[in-house]
Amino acid sequence: MMDTAVALDFLEHNHHAVLGTHRSNGDMQLSPVLAVPWDGRVLISTREGAVKVRNLRRRPRASLVVLPQTFFGNWVQVTGGVEILSLPEAMDVLIEYYRRASGEHENWDEYQDAMQRERRCAVVISPEHVGPSIAG
Numbered sequence: 001m002m003d004t005a006v007a008l009d010f011l012e013h014n015h016h017a018v019l020g021t022h023r024s025n026g027d028m029q030l031s032p033v034l035a036v037p038w039d040g041r042v043l044i045s046t047r048e049g050a051v052k053v054r055n056l057r058r059r060p061r062a063s064l065v066v067l068p069q070t071f072f073g074n075w076v077q078v079t080g081g082v083e084i085l086s087l088p089e090a091m092d093v094l095i096e097y098y099r100r101a102s103g104e105h106e107n108w109d110e111y112q113d114a115m116q117r118e119r120r121c122a123v124v125i126s127p128e129h130v131g132p133s134i135a136g
Contacts, residue, residue, distance in 0.1 A: 002076070002130045002131050002132065003130070004040070004127045004130050006130075007066075007076045007078055007127065007130035007131075008037040008040065008042070008127070009037075010066060010074065010076045011035060011036065011037045011042060011066050011076065011078075012036075012037050014066050014067065014068050014069065014076075015034045015035055015036055015066075015101055016032070016034065016066070016067050016068075016069065017032070017033050017034070017035040017044075017064050017065060017066040017067065018030050018031065018032055018033070018064070018065045018067070019031045019032075019033045019035075019044065019052060019062055019063075019064050019123075020062060020063040020064070020065075021051075021052045021055035021056055021059070021062050022055055022058075022059045022061070023055060024055075024058065029051055029052065029055055031046075031050075031051075031052050033046070033064075034101055035064060035066060036097060036100035036101050037100070038093075038096065038097070038100065038124070040126075040127075041124050041125060041126050041127065042064060042078055042124070042125040042127065043093065043096070043097050043100070043122060043123070043124055043125075044064075044097075044122070044123040044124075044125070045094055045097050045098075045120055045121075045122060045123075046120070046121060046123055047118055047119055047120060047121070048086065048119040048120070048121050049119065052123070053084060053121060053123070056082050056084060056123060057084065060081055060082040060083070060084075061079070061080070061081055061082060062079070062080070062082050062123070062125055063077060063078070063079040064077065064078045064079075064125060065077050066078070075132070076130065076131070076132075077129075077130065077131045077132065078125060078127045078129075078130050079127070079128060079129040079130075080125050080126045080127045080128035080129065081125070081126050081128065082123060082124065082125055082126075083123075083124045083126070084121055084122070084123055084124075085121060085122040085124060086121045087115065087116060087119070087120065087121065090115075090120070090121055090122045091112060091115065093122045093124075094115050094120055094122055095108065095111070095112075097122060098111060
């Protein structure tokens with residue numbers, strides 16, 4: 001089985017991912033997201049009104065498939081419990097998310113205003129299972 005540290009290291013260099021959450025009828029809802037590793041967990045930024053947030057508030061578990069820029073090649077799946085951090089408490093986490101995904105922002109006040117205007121929140125996944133455990 002893959003080690004969590006190996007999965008998070010892969011995520012350090014590969015941010016394109018597909019997040020899977022559960023709809024109320026049990027079906028999967030899939031969303032393309034940008035994900036980064038953060039303190040042994042996975043961090044995603046989204047809007048409070050997004051379907052994925054509604055799904056995660058109802059059932060706080062998710063699976064994330066992280067893909068390389070080239071699409072084909074090595075990939076990682078992370079599954080675990082989820083915590084949603086809302087503004088204003090989430091602001092420092094959203095700033096950290098941006099730094100890990102894109103580096104320094106040219107105007108942090110502008111970024112924070114955008115996070116407020118867009119009603120952003122942070123989705124934090126705590127890895128319980130990572131993989132793949134076999135190639136093929």
